Amino acid sequence: CLSLAPLSNAFVPSGKLIELVDITLPLMVNTLPYPFNEEIKGISTDSGVPLGEVVLFNIFYEVFTVCTSIVAEDNKGNLVHGRNLDFGLFLGWDVKNKSWTISEKLKPLVVNLDFKRKNQTVFKSTNFAGYVGMLTGIKPHTFTLTMNERFSLDGGYIGILEWIMGQRDGMWMSFLTRSVLENANSYEEAKKHLAQTKMLAPAYFILGGNQTQQGCIITRSREIDLKLGRWYVLETNYDHWEEPFFLDDRRTPAMKCMNQTTQANMSLKTMYDVLSTKPVLNKLTTYTTLMQVSEGKLESYIRDCPDPCMPW
Ligand SMILES: *[C@@H]1O[C@H](CO)[C@@H](O)[C@H](O)[C@H]1NC(C)=O
Ligand SMILES: *[C@@H]1O[C@H](CO)[C@@H](O)[C@H](O)[C@H]1NC(C)=O
Ligand SMILES: *[C@@H]1O[C@H](CO)[C@@H](O)[C@H](O)[C@H]1NC(C)=O
Ligand SMILES: *[C@@H]1O[C@H](CO)[C@@H](O)[C@H](O)[C@H]1NC(C)=O
Ligand SMILES: *[C@@H]1O[C@H](CO)[C@@H](O)[C@H](O)[C@H]1NC(C)=O
Secondary structure (H helix, E strand, O other), X not given: OOOOHHHHHHHOHHHOOHHHHHHHHHHHHHHOOOOHHHHHHHHHHHHOOOHHHHHHHHHHHHHOEEEEEEEEEOOOOOEEEEEEEEEOOXXXXXXXXXXXXXXXXXXXXXXXXXXXXXXXEEEEEEEEOOOOOOOEEEEOOOEEEEEEEOOOOOOOHHHHHHHHHOOOOOEOHHHHHHHHHHHOOOXXXXXXXXXXXXXXXXXXXXXXOOOOOOEEEEOOOEEOEHHXXXXXXXXXXXXXXXXXXXXXXXXXXXXXXHHHHOHHHOOHHHHHHHHOOOOOOOOOEEEEEEEEHHHOEEEEEEOOOOOOOOOO
């Protein structure tokens, strides 16, 4: 009942990528690990969208996702994990509407998923219909996890190109996220898997646990440290010891807001307010998800950024 076709048209402008999509990518699906390969084939069969386009749709998230993720602890020890998913950068700016073509087309595809085993929830996620990886998820009462793209010159595309060219020894980042949500049974276990698995491209994993001070950004293991007054960790798409790219500083405004909110007033509602502050909220923002591990709660909101609003 969901149509992916207009989306893939936007991904594949003027037939330029036709050969890639018709020939290379359908073959590539068999190189992806189980169950992702089978699910992608199933989505193609059921939706009628050509296999190559569904593969392309799944690859693009690995490359074009910019985001803000925050894990914060209130002064009762409750952890709140919030994220904005911003997607579609450089994939077509609609001058008339002042919006990103892809970001607009993705909004109707936002779904909350509940993965069950023996009729019991194992984990929940906010996702896009047709996408088999995970960018935002919660294992109720155990941990919360989001993934942000990490921009770097030698990362990103290279690993993905290597995969297409046949060198396949890394894990797709969002497949790892999903496998961790499915299989890890504690914060520590999740942290270990995320830190130790070789990946195709650099990414940040923002992990929240179910106990005080369990909030960290993996690959750099910067952690919540209440003694040092660090009651939250926050990540956009840049290494925290570097200045953010000057045209894309979502970190400073987000930190300023968190500092103003104060630990005493941290809640799902104030986290939503922080994630609604421009330019943390921008024209690429597709959804905001709020998670509270102790209640196993995940809620998501499809976002719109009224003018005046930054393109990113
Ligand atoms: C752009 O705006 C026009 C008219 O306001 C509308 O018909 C169209 O659906 C919009 N396109 C997108 C991608 O939002
Ligand atoms: C699964 O659980 C739901 C409630 O969570 C219940 O309504 C339903 O009957 C259950 N189904 C089976 C097959 O046990
Ligand atoms: C936190 O997670 C651990 C590991 O899964 C579990 O044993 C513990 O019961 C959880 N604590 C709470 C408060 O849910
Ligand atoms: C927020 O507070 C932290 C810790 O006190 C401080 O290091 C940081 O500079 C503050 N950031 C902003 C933007 O106010
Ligand atoms: C915390 O929230 C309360 C009630 O919403 C408000 O009165 C108070 O000023 C807030 N405190 C801070 C430090 O923002």
